[in-house]
Amino acid sequence: MTAGTAENGRFTSTKLAGAVRHDWTRDEVAALFALPFPDLIYQAQTVHRAYFDATQVQVSTLLSIKTGGCPEDCAYCPQSAKYDTGVKAEKLMALDVVLKEAKAAKDAGASRFCMGAAWRNPKDRDLDKVCAMVEGVRAMGLETCVTLGMLTKPQAERLKDSGLDYYNHNLDTSPEFYGDIITTRTYQDRLDTLSHVRDAGINVCCGGIVGMGESADDRVGMIATLASLPAHPESVPINMLVQVEGTPLMGESKLDPLDFVRTIAAARITMPRSMVRLSAGREDMNDEMQALCFLAGANSIFYGPKLLTTPNPAADRDRVLMNRLGMRAMD
Numbered sequence: 001m002t003a004g005t006a007e008n009g010r011f012t013s014t015k016l017a018g019a020v021r022h023d024w025t026r027d028e029v030a031a032l033f034a035l036p037f038p039d040l041i042y043q044a045q046t047v048h049r050a051y052f053d054a055t056q057v058q059v060s061t062l063l064s065i066k067t068g069g070c071p072e073d074c075a076y077c078p079q080s081a082k083y084d085t086g087v088k089a090e091k092l093m094a095l096d097v098v099l100k101e102a103k104a105a106k107d108a109g110a111s112r113f114c115m116g117a118a119w120r121n122p123k124d125r126d127l128d129k130v131c132a133m134v135e136g137v138r139a140m141g142l143e144t145c146v147t148l149g150m151l152t153k154p155q156a157e158r159l160k161d162s163g164l165d166y167y168n169h170n171l172d173t174s175p176e177f178y179g180d181i182i183t184t185r186t187y188q189d190r191l192d193t194l195s196h197v198r199d200a201g202i203n204v205c206c207g208g209i210v211g212m213g214e215s216a217d218d219r220v221g222m223i224a225t226l227a228s229l230p231a232h233p234e235s236v237p238i239n240m241l242v243q244v245e246g247t248p249l250m251g252e253s254k255l256d257p258l259d260f261v262r263t264i265a266a267a268r269i270t271m272p273r274s275m276v277r278l279s280a281g282r283e284d285m286n287d288e289m290q291a292l293c294f295l296a297g298a299n300s301i302f303y304g305p306k307l308l309t310t311p312n313p314a315a316d317r318d319r320v321l322m323n324r325l326g327m328r329a330m331d
């Protein structure tokens with residue numbers, strides 16, 4: 001199948017829905033965002049169904065294994081030491097505590113266990129401890145994902161040797177808007193870490209955040225950048241900003257929820273084989289909004305009461321939602 005053009009929201013005879021392409025232009029992505037909403041959702045559903053069972057949702061659980069005290073200045077993040085958010089800096093969690101949490105996540109139905117550490121980059125001695133966590137969690141039959149900040153090539157290889165399945169490192173936003181959000185490392189630093197991870201043979205989890213005061217063109221730029229990476233990230237988390245008191249983005253004007261849905265749909269259409277994760281911000285979304293996100297091609301969620309340091313819907317609410325929609329967790 002080849003990818004659909006945006007003209008009138010219909011697929012042309014030369015290009016059908018759902019090809020995996022890496023040459024998406026900004027104009028093409030902008031044209032997707034500009035489609036009438038029903039046409040956009042129709043395209044997203046068509047692409048989604050070409051690769052996935054649209055009734056299934058992959059479920060991940062995220063644990064903060066090292067909270068707070070981060071030297072980076074990401075303007076959305078309550079874990080940055082630069083902002084007074086009330087998040088206390090903690091040490092790296094002990095292995096047995098992490099394994100207990102992983103077991104509970106597995107019992108609750110998670111298939112992937114993600115571990116996040118608030119570091120600019122891991123020290124080699126910390127990496128050894130994280131590798132032991134990866135080995136332990138994998139031994140339980142769960143997929144593993146970690147997010148530890150920037151990695152060198154040897155560190156990525158060390159993680160691969162421990163059996164790591166996924167590494168999360170988000171591009172966050174468009175290259176143009178990035179400097180308004182983070183000044184302590186560059187967009188290129190992020191791309192370099194992503195290529196070390198990819199070269200090491202680890203699956204990539206990479207997406208961004210919307211609702212940070214970016215323009216519509218920045219949302220286009222973020223999706224176009226992700227979709228034109230040499231290989232699409234296997235997981236693409238799309239986050240709605242969770243505003244936290246004390247961070248510079250507190251009080252930012254709220255994004256139109258339908259623009260969030262459009263971003264999900266554009267990710268689905270441009271990265272047809274990727275798992276598109278409806279990520280942070282779900283706590284503030286009603287069931288109808290989440291249903292729209294699934295219709296737009298989201299097929300992964302985080303399960304559990306917390307996403308690192310911000311609230312997430314309780315597992316019970318998610319179960320009720322899945323039942324209401326006739327959807328189920330992916331095996």
Ligand code: SF4
Nearest residue numbers: 070072074077080118
């Ligand atoms: S997003 Fe990550 S790197 Fe940025 S401040 Fe928060 S913990 Fe640090």
